[in-house]
Amino acid sequence: MADIVVDAKGLACPMPIVRAKKAMDSLQPGQLMQLETTDKGSMNDFQAWVGQTKNEMVEAKENNGVFTFLVRKG
Numbered sequence: 452m453a454d455i456v457v458d459a460k461g462l463a464c465p466m467p468i469v470r471a472k473k474a475m476d477s478l479q480p481g482q483l484m485q486l487e488t489t490d491k492g493s494m495n496d497f498q499a500w501v502g503q504t505k506n507e508m509v510e511a512k513e514n515n516g517v518f519t520f521l522v523r524k525g
Contacts, residue, residue, distance in 0.1 A: 453485035453521060454478060460489045460517065467493050468500050471522070475506065478524045483509065486520045493518045 457474045459467035467488040474484050486497065494511065497520050501508045505525035512519050 452483070454482040455484050457484060457486045460487055462488065462490065464490055464492050464496055468496060471497070471500070471520075475504075475522070475524055480524050482524050484522050484524070486522070488518050488520075489516055490518070493520075 455474050455478060457470050459470045462470070467486060467490055471484065471486050474486075478484060490496075494513065497518075498508060498511060501522055507523040507525060508520065509523050510519070510521040
């Protein structure tokens, strides 16, 4: 269960990542953020962003055009 859910559906890059960063800044290490977006490039963009941070990608999936990411703050 995520500690915070970020709804970035309908937003184009880079806004989903901007929203995700703001949400992650509000979390304590070990807490989870769930991001939902419809941006087709978000799978690559978001995985690259998580790789550049000290956070951990717990899950990344796509269902009917909605991409959902679960990230644990490092």
